[in-house]
Amino acid sequence: MSIETNWAGNHTYRARIESPRSVDELQEVVARETRVRAIGSRHSFTDLTDITDSDAGVLVSLADIPTAVEIDESTRTARVTGRAAYGEVATQLHAAGWALGNLASLPHISVAGAVSTGTHGSGVENGSLATSVASLDIVGPDGEMRTTSRGDADFHGSVVALGSLGVVTAATLDVEPTFDVRQDVYTGLAWDALVGDLETITKSAYSVSLFTRWTDAGVEQVWLKSRAGDAPTELFGALAATTTMHMLEGGATESVTQQGGVPGPWLDRLPHFRMEFTPSRGEELQSEYLLPREHALTAIERLRALGERMAPVLQVCELRTVAADEHWLSSAYGHDVLGVHFTWLRDVERVYAVLPAIEAALLPLGARPHWGKCFVAEAVDLAPMYPRMSDFRALRDRVDPDRTFGNAFLDRVLG
Known part of the structure; x- marks a missing residue:
C-alpha cells in the first residue's frame, strides 16, 4: 500500500x-x-478523517466521481458533487452567469469537507460556507441515500457534522447573479488604530482580512475585498500597497489573487490564492479559534501578550469576521464571531506546545476551535461551548448507532 498523507504532509x-x-x-x-x-481535499491537519486501525475499515475518496454543477435558476440554487473543489464549482457557475456569496481563502478545498467542518470566508454579514447549503445528499451507514433540506428537523445538526453522519455525495448551494470584486491591500496598521476602530475597519469592505505576527509592528497587512465603490488611499493610518503583497514573508506573489483595486470576477478575488497555483506553502500547520465579537479586543490583548512565545513557530496570523448561523456544531453558532487563524511552521512538537497557552487565553472568552485544524481541547472542554451538543449527540446516536463513521478524533472531541 502506498503512503498517503494530508495536504500539509x-x-x-x-x-x-x-x-x-x-x-x-x-x-x-x-x-x-x-x-x-x-x-x-485532505486539507485537515489532524486525524479527523482517518481510521487508526487499518484493519477496521476503509477511507473513501470521491476524487474519481466527476464534478457536476446543476443550476436551478428558478430556486437560485446549484447542486454540486460533494468532492468538487470550490474553484471548479465557481468556474462553472461564473461561466453560466452565477456566483456563490462567499469563498474561503483557498479555492482548492472540497465543498463537502469545508461545509462539514464549518469553514468560512470573511465579512461581518457573511456566514460560514455552511450557511449557503440548502440541502445535502448523504450515504448513511446502511449504504442508503438520504437527503436533508432546510426546514427538516435534523438539518441544522447535519450540515456541520464532521463526517460523523455519513458520506456527503452532493450539496445544493444558494447562488446569486455573478458580480465583480476589487481587492486592495494596506500596510502598517498600528495597534492603537485597530483597537480604537476595530468595528469600523472590519466593516470597511465586503470581506476584510487582517494579518499580524503579534509584534509591535501591529497589523502588517489589511486585505479589503469590495463589491462596489472606490478604495481610500489610506486606512486609519495604514497606506495602500504599491506592489502585490503575500501575507507570508517571502511568499510567491504570483500565487495570490489580483490586488491593486482592479475589479474582476468574484471567484478571482474572494479567495486569497489562485486556483492554478499550489495553495499557500503546504509545509505548514494551521489552527483557528472563533470567538464572540464582543470579546475581540480582550482576545487581541491576550494574544499580544503571547506574541514572543508564539514567534518561533508562527508564520502569520489572520483575523476575520464571520456572521452567526444556526448550525449546531458551527464555530459561529449563535454568535457573530472573530476568527483568529494561525499559520504555523510545520513543527508538530513546538506548535502543540504553544496551543495550550492560546486556548487558556481564548476558550474562556467562548472561542471554539476550527474542527479541521490543530487544537488540544477535548470533549469535556468543548461541549459547554455548543448549546446544541446534546441534540447533536442524540442525532448521531439515531443516525449511526454503531459508529460506522466514527474514529478516534470524534471520540476525543465529541465524547
Missing part, C-alpha cells in the same frame, strides 16, 4: 483508501464496511 493515513467511480459504487463500499471515513 504532517499526517500519514493509516487505513486503506478506496476510490469509487460512482455513487452506486460508494454505496456498496459503505454498506459492506464496518468503519468508513471520507477524505476530501
Whole structure:
C-alpha cells in the first residue's frame, strides 16, 4: 500500500483508501464496511478523517466521481458533487452567469469537507460556507441515500457534522447573479488604530482580512475585498500597497489573487490564492479559534501578550469576521464571531506546545476551535461551548448507532 498523507504532509493515513467511480459504487463500499471515513481535499491537519486501525475499515475518496454543477435558476440554487473543489464549482457557475456569496481563502478545498467542518470566508454579514447549503445528499451507514433540506428537523445538526453522519455525495448551494470584486491591500496598521476602530475597519469592505505576527509592528497587512465603490488611499493610518503583497514573508506573489483595486470576477478575488497555483506553502500547520465579537479586543490583548512565545513557530496570523448561523456544531453558532487563524511552521512538537497557552487565553472568552485544524481541547472542554451538543449527540446516536463513521478524533472531541 502506498503512503498517503494530508495536504500539509504532517499526517500519514493509516487505513486503506478506496476510490469509487460512482455513487452506486460508494454505496456498496459503505454498506459492506464496518468503519468508513471520507477524505476530501485532505486539507485537515489532524486525524479527523482517518481510521487508526487499518484493519477496521476503509477511507473513501470521491476524487474519481466527476464534478457536476446543476443550476436551478428558478430556486437560485446549484447542486454540486460533494468532492468538487470550490474553484471548479465557481468556474462553472461564473461561466453560466452565477456566483456563490462567499469563498474561503483557498479555492482548492472540497465543498463537502469545508461545509462539514464549518469553514468560512470573511465579512461581518457573511456566514460560514455552511450557511449557503440548502440541502445535502448523504450515504448513511446502511449504504442508503438520504437527503436533508432546510426546514427538516435534523438539518441544522447535519450540515456541520464532521463526517460523523455519513458520506456527503452532493450539496445544493444558494447562488446569486455573478458580480465583480476589487481587492486592495494596506500596510502598517498600528495597534492603537485597530483597537480604537476595530468595528469600523472590519466593516470597511465586503470581506476584510487582517494579518499580524503579534509584534509591535501591529497589523502588517489589511486585505479589503469590495463589491462596489472606490478604495481610500489610506486606512486609519495604514497606506495602500504599491506592489502585490503575500501575507507570508517571502511568499510567491504570483500565487495570490489580483490586488491593486482592479475589479474582476468574484471567484478571482474572494479567495486569497489562485486556483492554478499550489495553495499557500503546504509545509505548514494551521489552527483557528472563533470567538464572540464582543470579546475581540480582550482576545487581541491576550494574544499580544503571547506574541514572543508564539514567534518561533508562527508564520502569520489572520483575523476575520464571520456572521452567526444556526448550525449546531458551527464555530459561529449563535454568535457573530472573530476568527483568529494561525499559520504555523510545520513543527508538530513546538506548535502543540504553544496551543495550550492560546486556548487558556481564548476558550474562556467562548472561542471554539476550527474542527479541521490543530487544537488540544477535548470533549469535556468543548461541549459547554455548543448549546446544541446534546441534540447533536442524540442525532448521531439515531443516525449511526454503531459508529460506522466514527474514529478516534470524534471520540476525543465529541465524547
